[in-house]
Amino acid sequence: MQINTVELKNFRNYTNSTIRFGKFLNFIVGKNAQGKTNLLESVYLVSVGKSPKNSKDKQIINFNAENAKINLEFSCLGGNKTIQLYLNKVGKKAIKINNLNILKLTELVGCLNVVYFSPDELKLIKEVPEDRRNFLDISISQFNKPYLYELLKYNRILKMRNQILKSNNSNQSKIEQLALFTPQLVESAEKIINTRLNFLNKLKDIAFQIHQQITQTENLEILYSYTKPQNTTIKQDLTNQLNAALEKELELGFTTIGPHRDDIIFKINNQDCKFFASQGQQRTVALVVKLSLMEVIKNEIGEYPILLLDDVLSELDTSRQERLLNICTKYQTLITTVNIPQTNLDYTTIKIENGNVVQ
Ligand SMILES: Nc1ncnc2c1ncn2[C@@H]1O[C@H](COP(=O)(O)OP(=O)(O)OP(=O)(O)O)[C@@H](O)[C@H]1O
Ligand SMILES: [Mg+2]
Structure with missing residues (x-):
């Protein structure tokens, strides 16, 4: 392009x-x-x-x-x-x-x-999880439109589920309404998490190589905060987690589990970059992630x-x-x-x- x-x-x-x-x-x-x-x-x-x-x-x-x-x-x-x-x-x-x-x-x-990098992109490493989720969502949406639509769908369901949790209704009536929305939420959540895991899986291998090429000494690791369960599906795992969190969520008035709360973790030589990397190392990681995204998008759409x-x-x-x-x-x-x-x-x-x- x-x-x-x-x-x-x-x-x-x-x-x-x-x-x-x-x-x-x-x-x-x-x-x-x-x-x-x-x-x-x-x-x-x-x-x-x-x-x-x-x-x-x-x-x-x-x-x-x-x-x-x-x-x-x-x-x-x-x-x-x-x-x-x-x-x-x-x-x-x-x-x-x-x-x-x-x-x-x-x-x-x-x-x-396009893939954009500015000094502000340091927020990808240093700032709140929302910045990293935005990175995931904008990056994946560029080559995967169904993901973008799934995300919009997930956010609609999440909004409704939160409205129920926040409402003045009795806990009994809230629980009955949640029974309709929780299965829809976990169904959509599973698709989003799977797509993000798949994307990060491709990104991390390329990023490791490019990071080594630029730094020549450091090993970069990229991880997603949610780990796919061993003996069950993501859907079932999230359902279990939401059931266990029900009491807390009724009190808080919002959904505490799901891809809208997930994060990416960057590690250099096994240390979390957010807490241990120098300014220059953080900048290099953010840049390497963007250079790797160029390769992932190219592999997906056939051109850079x-x-x-x-x-x-x-x-x-x-x-x-x-x-x-x-x-x-x-x-x-x-x-x-x-x-x-x-x-x-x-x-x-x-x-x-x-x-x-x-x-
Ligand atoms: N809406 C606007 N209308 C007119 N000028 C604007 C507007 N918004 C920003 N500017 C001006 O654009 C100028 C150039 O901004 P820009 O950030 O592109 O500079 P730059 O060449 O990247 O500089 P630097 O090397 O400092 O990064 C600024 O002086 C700013 O006042
Ligand atoms: Mg400038």
Whole structure:
């Protein structure tokens, strides 16, 4: 997959610019506050439908304009495609794929595949389990639409089950209502957990290799917090756990067991990264996970997604930079940087000044 051009109109500090990309390594270079990160944000936005910074539409539109437009042209196994996104300060956003309006955001997911890394992605290692579940859900949904629909279904059932637990009804009537929803919940939970385990199984082997390639000394392990039971099914195991937790859940008013509570554990040389790894080690793990995701998606859809790397080079020593750039020449990579590093690799330079391409 490759982006050919991105046209930005009143998007952040871009009033009217068209940016052309090279097929492989692209350095988006410029001084601070010129629009490098904004450019990556525009690509992410048309891929996933929301800003990586979780910005509101209003914040994305240029300060002096009422609406913004992104027009992105890309090539993939399915041929040449376009995605257009219109944002309005008052109205809803509109998205077109190949000039046809889409009605739901779920139609956009998986059309243009990107993998995004910024210093903020350290949250994948350091922050709350929700960040890691989001990583799982967004990553898997890019190549597995049924998973996305299953997730939406699970969240609907979970919401209803929590409403019952929270209601003012008697415990007896709550238990009767739960008898309807708990089997539906565990059925959907089993599908979600199985898909996540399957995905992590593929990711962990690739991540181990790439991590060794970059660090040359450390062993990376990736684990899921829920372990598949030995002598029973996931469905039965979760049913047993929910039955045992019933009294507590009636008191708390929400569901305490299921994939909405699960987590990923990263370990280097057998130590949990969240608690023991240095800042640099955590950053490297987060980056390695994203590089591995490139390979997993490629194996699933038959072609590489596009890699977006924001501000990654300044954080790495020169030998890690070199090893990273070597890996990145396999696919289209857009890297923002203040200075282009010394390298013998072929690359395209995109120089940004105040929301304009200057070359
Ligand atoms: N809605 C908006 N309208 C106009 N300008 C905006 C808007 N939102 C953000 N900006 C401006 O965009 C500028 C560039 O932001 P960006 O994060 O892309 O810089 P950068 O080139 O990545 O810089 P750095 O090297 O510091 O990361 C900022 O100065 C910011 O004020
Ligand atoms: Mg930036």
